[in-house]
Amino acid sequence: MFAYELHELRSAxxxxxxxxxxxxxxxxxxxxxxxxxxxxxxxxxESHSGGPGRHRFTRAA
Incomplete structure (x- = not known):
C-alpha cells in the first residue's frame, strides 16, 4: 500500500x-x-548596425 501511495504522490x-x-x-x-x-x-x-562612416573595429596604433 505504501508504494502505491508514493506512486500516486509522485504522479500528482x-x-x-x-x-x-x-x-x-x-x-x-x-x-x-x-x-x-x-x-x-x-x-x-533606424538601423544600429553602423553607417558608411562608422567602422566595426578601432584602428590599431
Missing amino acids: ELRRLAEQERLAAEALRGRRAARRTASREAPEA
Missing part, C-alpha cells in the same frame, strides 16, 4: 510540474506574439 507532482511548464510555454508564446505584432505595427526604426 509530475502532473503539477507539467501544467506549470505548459503555462510557462504558453506565456512565452504570448509574449513573442505580442512582440511580433508590435514590431509589425511600429514604424521602421
Whole structure:
C-alpha cells in the first residue's frame, strides 16, 4: 500500500510540474506574439548596425 501511495504522490507532482511548464510555454508564446505584432505595427526604426562612416573595429596604433 505504501508504494502505491508514493506512486500516486509522485504522479500528482509530475502532473503539477507539467501544467506549470505548459503555462510557462504558453506565456512565452504570448509574449513573442505580442512582440511580433508590435514590431509589425511600429514604424521602421533606424538601423544600429553602423553607417558608411562608422567602422566595426578601432584602428590599431
